[in-house]
Structures are given as structure tokens and as C-alpha cells.
Amino acid sequence: MEKRIGLEASIAVAEVVGLCDADVISAYPITPQTHIVEHLSEMVADGELQAAFVPVESEHSAMSVCCGTVAAGARTFTATSSQGLALMHEILFIVSALRLPVVMAVANRSLSGPISIWNDHSDVMAERDIGWVQIFAENAQEALDLTIWGFRLAEDQRVSLPVAVNFDGFILTHTIEPVLMPDRESVQAFLPAFEPLMRLDVDQPITMGPVGIPDIYTEAKKAHQEVLTQSYGPIVETLDAFAKSFGRQYLPVETYCADDAEVLLLTMGALGETAMTAVDQRREKGDKIGLVRLRLWRPFPFDDLIRAVGKVPVLGVMDRAISPGGPSPVASEVKATFYQQEQRPKVVEFTVGLGGRDTPLSDFDGMFDTLLAVHRGGEIPKPTIIGLRE
């Protein structure tokens, strides 16, 4: 029986890693990821989770350990944030190229410099091209649900790719919310035993990670590109299976009040919840505003996005990271989605909530006003940073 309890999102994620019977957890501490791995090390020390907890000397080592344990066939989890994710960079490509299904929680935090421990998406956006499945949670429930689901998808032999579950640092990691905690039986029924696609096995020796000479490098890249793109099918299928088992349906792209909307705003992560409140308030005043909540970041759900936007003529995009010298990452993807479409919205770009800058309801009001002005025929404004102190 699932239980309704109040839990910090970090603890909830750690608890379900336990329910998923992870064999190995390897991590290096970094704020705001610490509570996840601290709780896991407690569970291991208390004998609640029979697993090896490997405390290492850096994130580069943590991800390298994960490579080794998954290669040997162990269900493996890690968590990190910001500089830690950046330090893993080199290995992140290796894990996915070798099709090693690690599951990682990323407690999103800004990157230095200046040094900042606060929340935004600059860490994950810098890792766009690592070839992992990358998904975003909006609240504690989603963070724990998507972690369970993450193991199922990662280990699905059609996929066999690492999965990063992103949830906003502090805003989610350090917030206690009511969650429905599934019981062990239903998690285990949902998550079959890990049968790796390939594993290092002394009886059938293979070499993982050798040189790809020019004769095969391109083909290897194409294969990686294909398997990640094609993981879309299993993603939807396993999200549906999750809904059947646990009653909560997640989609690659979700909407809110979008059906009759004149303008839409696209969000990712925890700000989606504030955005919904903001929409409710404006709807009461009669403004036809809706939301698009982008959950799946990689593989990018182009068709879902096109469907979600439909014929709505104005789409605001919120980015929580910048790409100095170029368009912000989410806006850039969204524009690419619509470029070849006959029916395409005017895209208005907003950068919000960098390095822990608060995004109150009033900021949403400002963005909605801008979108409505464009809808009334106003010019598309240049990309704007919201909440900037002049």
C-alpha cells in the first residue's frame, strides 16, 4: 500500500533508490545534492539497503565508479549538482556511448563563476550533448516517481542508456512536501531485475570502450544518435506502464489551460508549479493564458511540442540558463522545432531565475503581459532577462 507522508524531496528520492534495490551508490558531496547521498549512506549503514556505498574523492571518480559497476551488471545510482556535474563531463559521454544504464539525480544548481550554490539550470544545459535521457521533475512526487521510472527505462534493453533526473536545487531538494510513497512490492513488480545488454563477464570476455578509428567512429555516433532518438517509444511506453502501476501519468510534454489559450508560456522544472498558480490568477481575470511544461529534455520531444502548441500564435519560452553569445538553450530548441512548420508561433524569449534569483508571481504577470501584447499585434521583443536589477 502506498503511504502519504511528508518528506523532503531529497529523502524521498533516496528512499525510492532503496525500494529499487540499487546495488551501488557512488558519490561525492556537493550542495544541494548532499541529503540524497547522506540518506542513502545511512540506509546502507542501517542495513535497510543492501548495497555498497562508495564515497570517492571527486565527481569524476564517482561517475567512473558508476561506469565500472554497471559494466559488471550492478544497478547503480549517483547524484550530483553544478560543479560536480561539470567535473563528471568527460565520463558522462563514456557512460552513454557504452550504453551503461546509470541513474543519476541532478539537483540543479548554477555554475561558477561567480561562485553560486543557488538554483538554476546552467549545470544541466551545459551537458546537453552527453547522450543521456534527461528529464525534469516539477515537485517531490515527480522526483521520486521519475527516479523509479528512470531505472526501468535505463535498463530496458531497447534503451540501455543512462538517465538523468533533474530536480531544482533547494526549491525541491530541501523542501518537505506531501508525497505518495509506493510500497516495495509495487516498485519491484514495476522494475524487473537488471539484465544488462552487455556486461563484463570472465566467461565471455568483451572489451568496453576501445578506440573507434575513423572507419567506425561515425557509425558509432550514428548508433548513439539513433538509440537515444528511438528511446522515445520506450519512454512513452514505460511512462504509461508507470501510470498503470502507480496511477500517475507523466508525458514528455504537458500542458495547463492550453486548450483555449491565446498565448502560451513554456516552463521546465519546479517553476512550472508557480506558473500554474500565476495562470490561475490571470484566468480569473479572463486572460486566456496557458502553459506548456517541457518534461523531457533529451531525446527532445519535437512532435509533442508541436502538438502541445497547436495553433496558438504566441509562445513565450522561459530559460533558466544562458548561452553567452548565442540564443538560450531551451529557446533555441523550441525555435528549431518550429522552423520547418507551416503553423508556427511567434516565440518570445525570457531568461529567468539565474543563480537563485527569485521568480515571484509578479514576474509571471509581466511575462504574460508581454505575450498578450504580442498577441494584440505588438512587436516581438528582444530576448529579455526577467527580474534584472538595473
Place this chain on the structure above:
Amino acid sequence: MSKATNPVESYLRMDRMPSIWCPGCGIGIVVNCFARALQQMGVDHDELAVVSGIGCTGRIAGYVDIDSFHTTHGRPIPFATGLKVARPDLKVIVMSGEGDLVSIGGNHLIHAARRNSDVKVICVNNFTYAMTGGQAGPTAPRHSIATTAPYGSFDKPFNLPFLADSTGAVYVARWTTYHVRQLTRSMAEAMSKPGFCFIEVISPCPTIFSRRNRLGDGLDAMRYYKNSSKVVNGANTRMVGLDLNGPIIVGKFIDRDRPTLLEAMDEEIGSKLGKRYVPYATTGVQR
């Protein structure tokens, strides 16, 4: 009426006070000793630079009124090496925690010692990753409690003086934050000595390490350091490992001479090229 000022204030950014450090924390004492060493040596503010990494100790870079750089986690030693190579005229001092310098930055530490990079490393060892809330780090004593070792740490900790000694440091000392005079003198000695110098400072973290291990407050730490330390100058570094709450051997363990990174480079290339080679160490960026 003139306001009484502490003589070390000229080396500190008093406008940033009070610091973020907790009551009873040892890091402030280390900063104080450092400022006193500078004062005693009569070093001018623009003759030196301070580099620190990330952690409670790493915050030192922001509190000294000296050119300083707060690097990313683990990287102060290579940064300092770069600084020293570009400005051989500066004294370059690294101040950071044992997690920063020995875990994530451990590789840099051993190679800088091996190469005898002319930087002075002051390593504040509080036996835990304090800034991130007290996980077990590279010096966590066996059986000490940490958030990642709720029933006690089980992996073998580094003996830092031995590590620095065996990888090539020319000066190695250890003091506690109780030994303020000796620590100040050691800092001055290290800053006057060419080559890779390493000073370990055993320092209390009452908020996290001491509390979790029931070691009392800052004052209790001082009592412990006073009662349990023994000065053994020249001690065999192999023998100075630490146990939780056990005896602490302090002193100047190593003081030897060998060419620094730049001197060795000049010597080697100079011997091959003769007059054609303009020595780097003496000219630096002015060359």
C-alpha cells in the same frame, strides 16, 4: 578618541567582518596567525597572493586584504603554480581545507610537491567536509562519525605530513590551532623558504565534526590540543598518523633544500643550451 585597532587588521578586510565562520571554529585562528606572520616578516601587501579553493577554509580568500583568488574546488595548487610561474617575484600562499587539497585536489598536491613548485600550502585539517555538512573526507579518523559514515569511518585516512614528505615537499610541519606562536613562526619560515612547503593545521570544527563526534566545543578542542599534543621536531613523518581523539605529534618535521620547479628547469635547459638560454626563474614575465 582614537579607536583601538588590532595590528593584524591591515591584512584583513574588516568591512567583511563578522566572518561566516562559526564560534569556536579554528579557521579564524589560522588567518590570525597568517596575518601575524606577515606582520613579523614585514611583508608588504603587494608582495604576495593568497589562493584558496572551496570550503569553509576556502573562504579565507575573501577575508584577507591581499590579492587573492577563490578557485574552484580542488584547484588552488595548480592555480598557485601558474601564478608563481608568471610572477616569480610574488610569494604565493595556498590556504584551503584538507578535502579541497587532498581529496578532489589530491593529484595536484602530490605533483606540485614532486616538482617542488614554489608555493606554500597551509592545509586546515578539520577531518571533515565541513562546508557541505560533514561527510567523511580523506583524513577522517577511523571510527569517526560523519554523515556518510553514521557508524564510523572505515577507510584508512591520509597521514598528511607523510604524504607531503614522501612526495617531495621541502618543508613540512604540523601544528594545531592551540600552537599559535609555533604556527606563526612556521608560516614565516615557509614563506621565506623556496620550494613546496606544506603546513598542516589541526583545527576544530565545533559545529559539525566535534558535535557529531561528541568532542565538545571550541574550548574543549583547545584543551585537547594542549593536553594531547607533543612537539617532536624532526619526527619521522611515517609515525605521525592521527587517531580520533588520540595523541597529536606536532612540530617541524622536514626542512631540506632542492631546486624548485623553475630552478630545475633553468638548470637543466641552461646546461644544454649554455648562453643561448635566458634563465626564466630570475626574469619571469619581465623577460
